[in-house]
Amino acid sequence: MAINHLHAFLESYFSAHHCELLHDTNGVLTVQLTEEMDRALMNRPFYWHYIKKMGHPGDPKQLTLITDPEKRDGKHEWIHYGSPRVHQIISHLHTNEKYTKLFEHVDTDHKTALFPWLVTNIKISYQGKQKMDEMISIGLHLVNGIMKLEMMDELQHKTIKNTIPDYCYTISPMIKLHSGFKRIEKVLENYVLDQNHEWAEASRQTMEEEINLLRHFYKGETAEQDMKKEIDEIKKRYSPYITFKVINGGIFYLKDEAK
Template sequence: MAINNLHDFLQSYFTAHHCELIYNHDGVLTVQLTEEMDRALMNRPFYWHYIKKMGHPGDPKQLTLITNPQKRDGKCEWIHYGSPRLHQIMNHLQEHEKYTKLFEQIDTKQRTALYPWLISNIKISYQGKQKKDEMISIGLHLVNGIMKLEMMEELQHKVLQNTIPDYCYTISPMVKLHSGFKRIENVLESYVRDQDHDWAEASHKTMEEELDLVRHFYKEGSNEHEMEKEMEEIRKRYSPHITFKVVNGGIFYLQD
């Protein structure tokens, strides 16, 4: 899922922050940043301080990101799981918009129901000899229990707002939030279990080889304290494990 989902995530991220998509094709995304997003991502505090002091509106930059490795040309910025730019975007979301409540914008003159969805963007980290991160966007309908993947992609086709539209009303959730998060967690655990775990076996094998080398070096019990210290560091470095982290999410009221 990595490249396609990452691109969809970025497209939704910039659209949600009111950035115009100048170019969006085949893994290349050029966006016109707003002042807010330029301040958040482009690291130009002195420019904005000076321009505001002079009483000018400022000139936010355009940003081109490449998610398709085949399109890398050295001129534009390649963004991928684990890249500094993606970490910066994730940190921005965590600091400012980790949780939200939004309503689908609907132009209607009759009473229209909006249904609650619990939507979470979750980072799965596979850590061991090598590290890999994976983003999953998942939504749970809090009335009928239906679950969908790729929810960020679905949301990009909707206009969302902070207030409920005229003539609309919300349906009360049948699934409580705690239970909803538990259902999402169970789905992710099942997804992880069904994957190929050769990476974990390779990490465990490397860990045992490194531990054997340390035992051999400190043979006959010499300096046992130092040996245990080195072995613990090796276990931390190579012991395979998987973690889940909620990047952001919220309750979204959508037309059924």
């Protein structure tokens, strides 16, 4: 499921940045980058400096990403939660496009209501002996309170613009943003509680083993402060914890009231 979430996230990310999806099958995604996205992701500042100085338009690269580990071929980039490319994309979103307000494009000649959705993309980080990141996309209808997971998949099938269409009007939210975030936070907490937490127990076990080994090493020594400092470092390294981080989000005004 995590692989599918990542693939859908990448589809939405590149489509939203006007990159053509040249090849899109299960686990493999090839995109034609725009100049803006080439500059953001491909680390070619000297190329773009030179090409612009020469007065040429430049040639943005194509990028092939493999989200299914069984389809790794050694030629293209395998991308997964925690990989440098995912962190790069998340950093780009965090820096440039954290919050937004967008409208579904509706081709109509009569008054049409658009309903407000609070949409958030949230990174859940499981930190312990090992680290794992997971992206969750949630949408909350701010009038009737209905909530949808994988909201980016829902938006992928809609035409979204930054201006409200002709003949359309927006419905005022019944749920305040602060309350909406609290509802989403509660859903995420329940989601995390339902997960298998063997990773946390393994981290605690390793932490205790390391501390016991350290105490054995210091047995008979008088360097109490040195031992305490090293124990604190072990606890910091192995103590399991989970964090939520809002990567980006916004208010999306959509045509159909959720059912």
